[in-house]
Amino acid sequence: MDLNIKGRWALVCAASKGLGKGCAQALVAEGVNVVITARGSEALEATAQELRTLNPDVTVKTVAGDITTSEGRAAALSAAPYFDILINNAGGPPPGDFRDWSRGDWVAAVDANMLTPIELIKATVDGMTERGFGRIVNITSGAVKAPIDVLGLSNGARSGLTGFIAGLARQKRIAQGNVTINNLLPGLFETDRLRQSTKAAADAQGKSYDTALEAKRQQVPAGRFGTAEEFGAFCAFLCSAHAGYLTGQNVLLDGGSYPGTF
Ligand code: NAD
Numbered sequence: 001m002d003l004n005i006k007g008r009w010a011l012v013c014a015a016s017k018g019l020g021k022g023c024a025q026a027l028v029a030e031g032v033n034v035v036i037t038a039r040g041s042e043a044l045e046a047t048a049q050e051l052r053t054l055n056p057d058v059t060v061k062t063v064a065g066d067i068t069t070s071e072g073r074a075a076a077l078s079a080a081p082y083f084d085i086l087i088n089n090a091g092g093p094p095p096g097d098f099r100d101w102s103r104g105d106w107v108a109a110v111d112a113n114m115l116t117p118i119e120l121i122k123a124t125v126d127g128m129t130e131r132g133f134g135r136i137v138n139i140t141s142g143a144v145k146a147p148i149d150v151l152g153l154s155n156g157a158r159s160g161l162t163g164f165i166a167g168l169a170r171q172k173r174i175a176q177g178n179v180t181i182n183n184l185l186p187g188l189f190e191t192d193r194l195r196q197s198t199k200a201a202a203d204a205q206g207k208s209y210d211t212a213l214e215a216k217r218q219q220v221p222a223g224r225f226g227t228a229e230e231f232g233a234f235c236a237f238l239c240s241a242h243a244g245y246l247t248g249q250n251v252l253l254d255g256g257s258y259p260g261t262f
Helices: 018-029 041-054 070-077 103-131 152-168 192-205 209-218 228-238
Strands: 009-012 033-038 060-064 085-088 134-139 179-186 250-253
Touching: 009 018, 018 033, 018 041, 018 085, 018 134, 018 228, 033 041, 033 070, 041 060, 060 070, 070 103, 085 103, 103 134, 103 152, 103 179, 134 228, 152 179, 179 228, 192 209, 228 250
Parallel strands: 009 033, 009 085, 033 060, 085 134, 134 179, 179 250
Antiparallel strands: none
């Protein structure tokens, strides 16, 4: 299926690795020009090179910087004249016990996983409605539907974003302007983040990394972790011309992990 987004411009945040990279790959394969960001430039430039090889007909720009800062956002936003597609993503907050978290820890989590996407949407959404096309996807977490005990900062900050998006996506000016805003909720995907959190949990419990990884895998009804490629493919469909009637939704990609009926 041709997704009918060739020649569009996308900003894909936090895209040198993992799920953001998967999204950038799928969009580039569809002929979308991309601006990709990440904090460090080494992995970012390597990813940009891979994307150019994947599709030499598109423009791939890189912006190294922290997307959770106003300077990082300004640099990313100025890298293209306008954006038709915005993929909001950033690193997730650290695990822990809420008794140990300071006000500063909470502010950092809310800044990264709630206010940063809202600021980027604010900077791009009105231009999208004026041009009559826009697709915004926020990478959140399955923790929004089924909270994860040790990830209280993520449960809280991302739920704040989710509530805000539910209202925003339904504003008539936005919905009637062919601009959709949806959240993608990953379950367990085999990325650096999953590997690091598994290693930390294994060390804390005195287990081997392989044992801890296998135990995690067994929690998933599909019997495997998701891949960044399949996450990206789904994201690209949400960004397609065909997905214009799907907005304000929270879509779980979790191999059946969420146990509820709805
Ligand atoms: P990852 O560690 O594999 O990749 C993260 C990417 O984001 C890297 O390119 C990194 O450079 C970039 N990045 C991180 N912080 C940034 C910042 N402040 N500014 C710019 N770039 C930044 O992580 P991932 O697994 O792809 O996770 C992406 C998001 O999805 C995270 O918020 C994570 O919490 C969430 N998530 C992941 C999973 C999973 O199983 N992998 C599950 C639920 C939620």
